[in-house]
Amino acid sequence: xxxxxxxxxxxxxxxxxxxxxxxxxxxxxxxxxxxxxxxxxxxxxxxxxxxxxxxxxxxxxxxxxxxxxxxxxxxxxxxxxxxxxxxxxx
Amino acid sequence: xxxxxxxxxxxxxxxxxxxxxxxxxxxxxxxxxxxxxxxxxxxxxxxxxxxxxxxxxxxxxxxxxxxxxxxxxxxxxxxxxxxxxxxxxxxxxxxxxxxxxxxxxxxxxxxxxxxxxxxxxxxxxxxxxxxxxxxxxxxxxxxxxxxxxxxxxxxxxxxxxxxxxxxxxxxxxxxxxxxxxxxxxxxxxxxxxxxxxxxxxxxxxxxxxxxxxxxxxxxxxxxxxxxxxxxxxxxxxxxxxxxxxxxxxxxxxxxxxxxxxxxxxxxxxxxxxxxxxxxxxxxxxxxxxxxxxxxxxxxxxxxxxxxxxxxxxxxxxxxxxxxxxxxxxxxxxxxxxxxxxxxxxxxxxxxxxxxxxxxxxxxxxxxxxxxxxxxxxxxxxxxxxxxxxxxxxxxxxxxxxxxxxxxxxxxxxxxxxxxxxxxxxxxxxxxxxxxxxxxxxxxxxxxxxxxxxxxxxxxxxxxxxxxxxxxxxxxxxxxxxxxxxxxxxxxxxxxxxxxxxxxxxxxxxxxxxxxxxxxxxxxxxxxxxxxxxxxxxxxxxxxxxxxxxxxxxxxxxxxxxxxxxxxxxxxxxxxxxxxxxxxxxxxxxxxxxxxxxxxxxxxxxxxxxxxxxxxxxxxxxxxxxxxxxxxxxxxxxxxxxxxxxxxxxxxxxxxxxxxxxxxxxxxxxxxxxxxxxxxxxxxxxxxxxxxxxxxxxxxxxxxxxxxx
Numbered sequence: 001x002x003x004x005x006x007x008x009x010x011x012x013x014x015x016x017x018x019x020x021x022x023x024x025x026x027x028x029x030x031x032x033x034x035x036x037x038x039x040x041x042x043x044x045x046x047x048x049x050x051x052x053x054x055x056x057x058x059x060x061x062x063x064x065x066x067x068x069x070x071x072x073x074x075x076x077x078x079x080x081x082x083x084x085x086x087x088x089x090x
Numbered sequence: 091x092x093x094x095x096x097x098x099x100x101x102x103x104x105x106x107x108x109x110x111x112x113x114x115x116x117x118x119x120x121x122x123x124x125x126x127x128x129x130x131x132x133x134x135x136x137x138x139x140x141x142x143x144x145x146x147x148x149x150x151x152x153x154x155x156x157x158x159x160x161x162x163x164x165x166x167x168x169x170x171x172x173x174x175x176x177x178x179x180x181x182x183x184x185x186x187x188x189x190x191x192x193x194x195x196x197x198x199x200x201x202x203x204x205x206x207x208x209x210x211x212x213x214x215x216x217x218x219x220x221x222x223x224x225x226x227x228x229x230x231x232x233x234x235x236x237x238x239x240x241x242x243x244x245x246x247x248x249x250x251x252x253x254x255x256x257x258x259x260x261x262x263x264x265x266x267x268x269x270x271x272x273x274x275x276x277x278x279x280x281x282x283x284x285x286x287x288x289x290x291x292x293x294x295x296x297x298x299x300x301x302x303x304x305x306x307x308x309x310x311x312x313x314x315x316x317x318x319x320x321x322x323x324x325x326x327x328x329x330x331x332x333x334x335x336x337x338x339x340x341x342x343x344x345x346x347x348x349x350x351x352x353x354x355x356x357x358x359x360x361x362x363x364x365x366x367x368x369x370x371x372x373x374x375x376x377x378x379x380x381x382x383x384x385x386x387x388x389x390x391x392x393x394x395x396x397x398x399x400x401x402x403x404x405x406x407x408x409x410x411x412x413x414x415x416x417x418x419x420x421x422x423x424x425x426x427x428x429x430x431x432x433x434x435x436x437x438x439x440x441x442x443x444x445x446x447x448x449x450x451x452x453x454x455x456x457x458x459x460x461x462x463x464x465x466x467x468x469x470x471x472x473x474x475x476x477x478x479x480x481x482x483x484x485x486x487x488x489x490x491x492x493x494x495x496x497x498x499x500x501x502x503x504x505x506x507x508x509x510x511x512x513x514x515x516x517x518x519x520x521x522x523x524x525x526x527x528x529x530x531x532x533x534x535x536x537x538x539x540x541x542x543x544x545x546x547x548x549x550x551x552x553x554x555x556x557x558x559x560x561x562x563x564x565x566x567x568x569x570x571x572x573x574x575x576x577x578x579x580x581x582x583x584x585x586x587x588x589x590x591x592x593x594x595x596x597x598x599x600x601x602x603x604x605x606x607x608x609x610x611x612x613x614x615x616x617x618x619x620x621x622x623x624x625x626x627x628x629x630x631x632x633x634x635x636x637x638x639x640x641x642x643x644x645x646x647x648x649x650x651x652x653x654x655x656x657x658x659x660x661x662x663x664x665x666x667x668x669x670x671x672x673x674x675x676x677x678x679x680x681x682x683x684x685x686x687x688x689x690x691x692x693x694x695x696x697x698x699x700x701x702x703x704x705x706x707x708x709x710x711x712x713x714x715x716x717x718x719x720x721x722x723x724x725x726x727x728x729x730x731x732x733x734x735x736x737x738x739x740x741x742x743x744x745x746x747x748x749x750x751x752x753x754x755x756x757x758x759x760x761x762x763x764x765x766x767x768x769x770x771x772x773x774x775x776x777x778x779x780x781x782x783x784x785x786x787x788x789x790x791x792x793x794x795x796x797x798x
Contacts, residue, residue: 014785018674021217028213032206032394033387039199039377052339056375059202060435061335064209068428071216071421078221079414087786089412 003086013085020081024074031063031070096411100169107172110145111311117141122522131521135274138525139532142312146305146536147292153304154296161298161625162229162548163408168303170415174422176303177406179310179537181208181427183259184266185654187313187534190431192506194438198374200381201438203389205431207658209424210390211397216420219398220407222673224416226784227791228408230545231401231665232553237793238672238781240680242558247687249549251664252401254695255657256542257639262654263539264290264643267532269507273467274528280644286536287640294540295629298548302540303409309533310426316530317430317510324440324517334436341439345374348446357451358499366721369500374442381747382720388750396658396752399665402545413787441509444516450499454484457497460515469505472497543639547632555627579604579634600641607633655749656698663694663755667763673785675767676778682767690759694751701748705733705741714741 003009035042035058042055052060082088121134155161168176186208194201228234232252236245267286272279293305325334349371352358358371361379366372372379378386397403406423410416448458457472457480464470465477473493475486487493487501510531514523559570579601589595611630615623667686671678700708708714709729716725717740727733727740739748746753772778783792 010782010786017785024213024217028210028217032210032213032390036206036387036390037383043375043377046343047339050336050339051343053342053375055377056199056202056342057339059199059206061432063206064428064432067210067213068421068425070213071424072418074213074216075414075417075421078417082414082787087788089414089787 005086009085013081013087016081016085017078020074020077024070027066027070031066035063096167099167103169103172107307107311110308111315114312114315118522118526121525122520125520125522131525132276134522135525135528138529139271139275142529142533143289143292143536146289146308149305149308150293150295150297150301153301155298155300156622156625158621158624160300161628162552163405164298164300164303166409167411168409170410170418171422172307173303173406173410173415173419174424174426175310176306177403177419177423178426178430179306179313179533180406180541181403181423181538182313182430182534183263183538183654184270184531184535185262186430186434187317187531188266188270188507188510190434191437191441192504192509194435195442195504195509196506197380198372199377200379200386202435203381203386204393205434207390207393208397209427209431211394212420212424212427214394214398215403215407216417219669219673220404220420221413221416221787222784223404223669224407224410225413225787225791227793229552230548231404231669232549233557233793234672235668235683236553236557238678238777239668239683244668244680244684244687245553245557247684247691248665248668249553251660251687251691252549253546254691255400255661255664256402256546257635258653259657260539260542260546260635260639261642261647263535263542264640265646266535267539268643270528270531270535273511274525279646283640283644286532286539287636289532289536290539290543291633291636293536294544295632298625298628299405299409299544302544306537306540309537313530313533313537314426314429316526316533318433320513320517320519320523320527321433321436321440323519323523324513325436327517328440334440335432338436338439341436341443342375345439345443345446348443349373352446352450352499355451357496361721363722366719369503371499374439379721382718382745384745385720385747385750388747388753392659392662392750392752393655395662395666395756396660399661399669400658401549401661401665402541405545405548406541437510437513441513441516445502445504450497450502453496454487455480457483460512463515464505464508464512469508471503473501539639543632543636546635547628550631550635551624551628555631556624575604596641596645600637603637604634656751659694659698659749659752659755660691662752663759664691666752666756667759671760671763671767673781675764676781677767677772678763679767679770679773681770682763682765685766686759686761686763689762690755692755693758694755697743697746697751697754698748701739701742702737703735705735708741709733712743714743715745716740717742717747718745 036055039055039059042058043053045054046052047054047057079088121137124137125131125134157165159165190204193204223231223234226234226237228237230252232245232248235248236242238244264283264286267289268279268283271277271282271285275282277285294302321334322332325337326332329337329340331337349358353360353371359367359369361370361372366379381389407416407419410419449461457477461470461477462479465472465479465482468476470477472483473486473490475482477483487495487497490501511524511527514527554574555571559567562570607630611626614626618626664687667690668683671686672683700712701714705714716727716729718725726738729741733740742748743754780792783789
């Protein structure tokens with residue numbers, strides 16, 4: 001059973017939401033920026049068979065795939081937090 | 091959970107759009123048969139364009155509405171999946187469809203900053219802003235700003251930010267429809283602009299958000315089919331695998347080998363730290379040859395944060411049935427956008443390989459004929475002259491002293507639009523595919539223009555008229571409206587130059603059109619009730635903004651196109667701090683928000699305008715220095731000799747490109763907002779409780795409309 005709408009519950013819900021926000025922003029920072037700072041080192045590696053240089057691949061496809069997957073996972077995780085605290089829509 | 095009625099509605103939607111997609115594919119096959127039977131190319135092009143525009147128009151007319159909430163937020167019942175498609179079409183403009191691959195062709199790795207920047211922003215939309223605005227229940231973004239930050243002054247600032255970033259953007263879209271329509275239908279550019287305008291208005295005039303949503307889905311289907319078919323075909327032909335996104339890795343390796351060969355044969359000059367002249371070879375996968383690392387990451391950041399601040403994107407998430415679906419819908423949006431963006435580098439790679447193997451290093455007599463179609467239009471030049479025919483190329487190259495008789499890299503100049511448009515011909519596909527690509531580009535431009543126009547017109551009709559002017563006393567109201575309209579019309583049209591049809595100046599055409607609209611609308615307004623009047627005003631404003639944008643586009647303003655990138659930085663500086671802090675920090679006060687918006691947006695505008703139009707002022711009074719070439723490290727200009735305004739940025743602070751002015755504006759906005767908020771008394775208990783309400787998906791929207 002989801003807990004009642006108390007101040008404590010509200011704060012717990014927001015704390016969990018904020019935590020999830022920071023987690024996803026950290027992953028976003030990694031795939032949006034940090035990985036591309038090492039493009040020269042990564043370009044030394046070539047993906048077998050497909051022949052992509054890894055640094056180029058990450059900017060052209062790898063990070064994009066990560067963003068899409070992230071968003072679907074985020075939608076589920078946030079929904080679970082809302083449900084656990086009884087704030088989800090029916 | 092979805093009710094039975096909703097289930098039935100979703101099923102019906104699936105059937106409708108399934109049938110639509112099937113019909114569209116059948117239509118392509120029908121045209122292919124017509125082509126095979128000998129129908130001329132031009133007729134095929136016409137059929138494509140008119141068929142698709144007619145379909146959008148039919149959807150637009152069928153979904154007309156007389157209800158306020160239908161008009162502004164499509165009745166809040168667009169399912170996540172379909173809203174994702176609509177957002178995809180809303181998002182991907184003519185620049186994404188036609189220009190992106192060309193940018194990647196020219197810039198190689200550095201161009202990927204745009205691919206990253208225009209996708210990753212959706213993470214911020216979903217995590218930080220979108221779902222909360224949905225729960226709030228706004229009709230427009232300024233609605234939220236005004237509610238959270240106490241009234242009409244904040245609302246007015248938000249409208250200014252919105253119009254500043256959306257108007258230039260919509261002008262560029264209408265310009266794009268003009269270019270595509272004139273190229274494929276062979277009509278004059280100025281006329282083509284107004285043909286595009288009619289297409290746009292047919293979709294959005296009668297049904298507002300509701301009509302725009304359902305046509306955008308139809309437009310997405312057309313544009314994604316049109317984008318993927320040529321490249322899949324090319325990949326299957328060349329590598330035997332119809333997945334270009336995987337096979338272009340091989341093309342990249344071939345390009346790298348070819349680049350080395352060209353340099354070795356003396357057909358290209360390699361761009362090195364010692365010298366990197368125009369036209370020199372920048373290896374495709376080598377980073378930071380066009381942008382410095384700071385500007386590369388700056389573009390990524392500004393485009394991402396700008397995405398999360400652009401009103402025409404945020405307002406798409408106001409249309410979902412629930413907050414949960416708003417989040418899912420962001421994920422679907424990015425998925426549908428991703429389908430196009432991860433294919434664009436494949437276009438670039440295949441085209442580059444074709445150019446490097448079949449044009450550069452070839453004896454002039456052996457140049458492949460696809461090039462001449464584009465050379466005739468002046469979009470490809472060889473040896474400094476448009477490559478209209480074999481003879482033209484040979485003559486132009488002969489005129490250059492010591493030319494070796496084979497095309498060198500520095501001889502070859504290509505307009506970025508050609509990459510996507512010419513791929514069907516390079517792949518040897520029938521003309522029907524070229525027609526399809528034109529229809530796709532048109533769909534991309536029309537759908538984005540629709541969304542932007544709606545954002546501007548809604549802000550004017552809902553925020554300015556309904557929320558600010560309507561509550562005034564009758565007498566004051568009429569005077570205010572009169573003055574505002576007169577000033578806007580005058581400003582927009584008086585400065586237009588050139589002469590339109592019948593030898594009458596464009597400025598008189600514009601003012602005349604506005605006057606005619608008013609004369610036609612006045613009797614309607616007198617007899618209408620409150621709701622009807624509200625919607626009539628919304629439509630009149632939509633029409634006026636559309637005509638103003640088309641009029642601006644028809645004058646071919648060079649700068650406006652460059653300003654599209656600026657729109658993201660402006661949105662970032664003006665909207666992002668206020669939206670994020672308004673939701674995530676209860677302590678944000680009205681004074682803090684207003685000071686932050688003014689400071690951040692102001693700094694961004696100042697940097698843009700100074701670096702672009704008044705570089706000398708920047709050098710003399712604002713301590714700006716010359717920009718630095720990213721490869722050689724040399725100064726771009728000698729600032730001691732005086733700097734004239736130019737489209738290429740010459741001066742700035744910290745070598746920061748002016749497209750990245752959001753990097754200055756947004757941090758300042760945050761800082762000012764926080765400091766001023768801490769200096770002023772905390773917001774009221776009621777306001778803090780309402781912010782709590784926005785954070786919980788369950789329950790009614792915070793802002794309830796009374797007149798819907």
